[in-house]
Amino acid sequence: xxxxxxxxxxxxxxxxxxxxxxxxxxxxxxxxxxxxxxxxxxxxxxxxxxxxxxxxxxxxxxxxxxxxxxxxxxxxxxxxxxxxxxxxxxxxxxxxxxxxxxxxxxxxxxxxxxxxxxxxxxxxxxxxxxxxxxxxxxxxxxxxxxxxxxxxxxxxxxxxxxxxxxxxxxxxxxxxxxxxxxxxxxxxxxxxxxxxxxxxxxxxxxxxxxxxxxxxxxxxxxxxxxxxxxxxxxxxxxxxxxxxxxxxxxxxxxxxxxxxxxxxxxxxxxxxxxxxxxxxxxxxxxxxxxxxxxxxxxxxxxxxxxxxxxxxxxxxxxxxxxxxxxxxxxxxxxxxxxxxxxxxxxxxxxxxxxxxxxxxxxxxxxxxxxxxxxxxxxxxxxxxxxxxxxxxxxxxxxxxxxxxxxxxxxxxxxxxxxxxxxxxxxxxxxxxxxxxxxxxxxxxxxxxxxxxxxxxxxxxxxxxxxxxxxxxxxxxx
Numbered sequence: 001x002x003x004x005x006x007x008x009x010x011x012x013x014x015x016x017x018x019x020x021x022x023x024x025x026x027x028x029x030x031x032x033x034x035x036x037x038x039x040x041x042x043x044x045x046x047x048x049x050x051x052x053x054x055x056x057x058x059x060x061x062x063x064x065x066x067x068x069x070x071x072x073x074x075x076x077x078x079x080x081x082x083x084x085x086x087x088x089x090x091x092x093x094x095x096x097x098x099x100x101x102x103x104x105x106x107x108x109x110x111x112x113x114x115x116x117x118x119x120x121x122x123x124x125x126x127x128x129x130x131x132x133x134x135x136x137x138x139x140x141x142x143x144x145x146x147x148x149x150x151x152x153x154x155x156x157x158x159x160x161x162x163x164x165x166x167x168x169x170x171x172x173x174x175x176x177x178x179x180x181x182x183x184x185x186x187x188x189x190x191x192x193x194x195x196x197x198x199x200x201x202x203x204x205x206x207x208x209x210x211x212x213x214x215x216x217x218x219x220x221x222x223x224x225x226x227x228x229x230x231x232x233x234x235x236x237x238x239x240x241x242x243x244x245x246x247x248x249x250x251x252x253x254x255x256x257x258x259x260x261x262x263x264x265x266x267x268x269x270x271x272x273x274x275x276x277x278x279x280x281x282x283x284x285x286x287x288x289x290x291x292x293x294x295x296x297x298x299x300x301x302x303x304x305x306x307x308x309x310x311x312x313x314x315x316x317x318x319x320x321x322x323x324x325x326x327x328x329x330x331x332x333x334x335x336x337x338x339x340x341x342x343x344x345x346x347x348x349x350x351x352x353x354x355x356x357x358x359x360x361x362x363x364x365x366x367x368x369x370x371x372x373x374x375x376x377x378x379x380x381x382x383x384x385x386x387x388x389x390x391x392x393x394x395x396x397x398x399x400x401x402x403x404x405x406x407x408x409x410x411x412x413x414x415x416x417x418x419x420x421x422x423x424x425x426x427x428x429x430x431x432x433x434x435x436x437x438x439x440x441x442x443x444x445x446x447x448x449x450x451x452x453x454x455x456x457x458x459x460x461x462x463x464x465x466x467x468x469x470x471x472x473x474x475x476x477x
Contacts, residue, residue, distance in 0.1 A: 021046055022056040034060050048082055058089050062096035090119050094128040104132040105140065121147065123156045130162035134169040141166045155183055161190045168197030188214065192226040199233040207233035208245050215252065222256050224266060231269040235276035243277035261291050268297040275304020295329055303335035311342030330362045337371035341378065349375055363394045370401050377408025382417045399428050406438060415442055
């Protein structure tokens with residue numbers, strides 16, 4: 001009886017309520033489940049007379065991107081509707097198509113060309129399109145910018161934020177800043193995009209200044225994405241300014257409860273900032289206080305320790321990482337091989353390098369080879385280092401790795417290997433002035449003045465001259 005009452009009684013018979021298919025569509029986690037709801041909507045005729053149901057179905061398909069062919073399904077669904085799709089449906093379709101830039105722009109262009117179309121691009125339309133154009137030539141973003149101005153939406157918070165991000169992805173940070181400055185109101189989201197724009201384009205001081213304005217002047221909420229971006233800027237800015245600012249950001253995080261406990265993303269950003277700026281004790285303190293770590297967290301500490309001469313500490317951290325079952329990746333092994341360079345433990349470095357693919361599933365990159373060449377060069381094993389470069393199979397040698405060998409030759413006075421290294425470097429970069437200078441100095445130190453004269457003639461014929469400070473090969477190893 002309870003079931004009958006729940007179903008309802010009409011004229012002595014049980015009336016079954018129509019299932020809430022729109023709600024079911026929202027809850028689907030897979031395309032297969034959503035397809036079943038879609039089929040039920042078709043059978044029940046729901047799509048033919050219920051625009052809301054169609055909207056929820058479209059939104060569900062869009063949320064499952066990038067599942068297999070969601071955009072194709074969306075376009076077919078739109079075409080099958082017996083009524084004109086509303087703006088929500090069209091914007092939802094644009095959102096799903098944004099991962100395929102050409103498809104999104106073709107669809108948008110079709111909507112604009114269609115006669116008597118009720119669709120007018122609005123504040124929710126442009127962010128999806130701008131996301132798509134960030135992967136296309138800048139002309140596409142500029143055209144959308146002009147269209148936004150025409151519709152009076154260029155100062156809207158959503159559209160302005162999309163423009164800042166699109167221009168910054170294209171490297172046009174100055175244009176992004178003009179958009180930012182032209183917005184009458186700037187939210188924390190827009191500030192975060194501007195901080196990220198500067199950080200991602202190597203303008204670290206500017207990133208810190210905008211962050212300070214966001215938090216100190218505007219008094220906006222401290223957002224996780226902004227914190228991660230400014231910490232990245234602090235880590236890469238160099239000098240004491242980055243560390244000083246990083247400590248201030250850390251203090252702000254503690255004041256706002258963002259470190260109780262610190263999450264993986266922000267914790268890793270803190271470890272990376274402290275490690276890159278040489279504050280290893282603080283880096284390890286944050287690291288040890290994290291309840292959860294990812295491979296990137298371990299990498300930040302291992303690489304930082306190795307970079308600042310704490311080779312044994314880096315190797316100890318690596319062994320701890322393995323004991324805790326965290327899989328190392330290519331970046332981890334660059335840090336480990338760098339640590340072996342610090343400690344001079346050649347045999348262990350050889351073992352790790354030789355077992356990279358078999359034991360860790362990592363193919364050696366130019367950075368891994370560079371570490372080994374550096375270590376072999378420091379050890380005076382120049383022939384072995386040269387053979388390693390010539391035997392590279394997973395990547396091609398560049399001027400940097402040959403330059404490392406040339407530096408080792410300079411330090412050990414091996415002119416024969418140096419001559420071959422210079423030949424290889426000139427094949428890759430015929431205009432490299434520095435290699436001639438290094439080799440000429442080596443000849444002079446060995447008292448081979450005839451070779452010095454010959455090399456000077458070669459330099460003169462090639463119209464080269466020694467330019468102070470221009471050498472690409474420097475250092476004592």
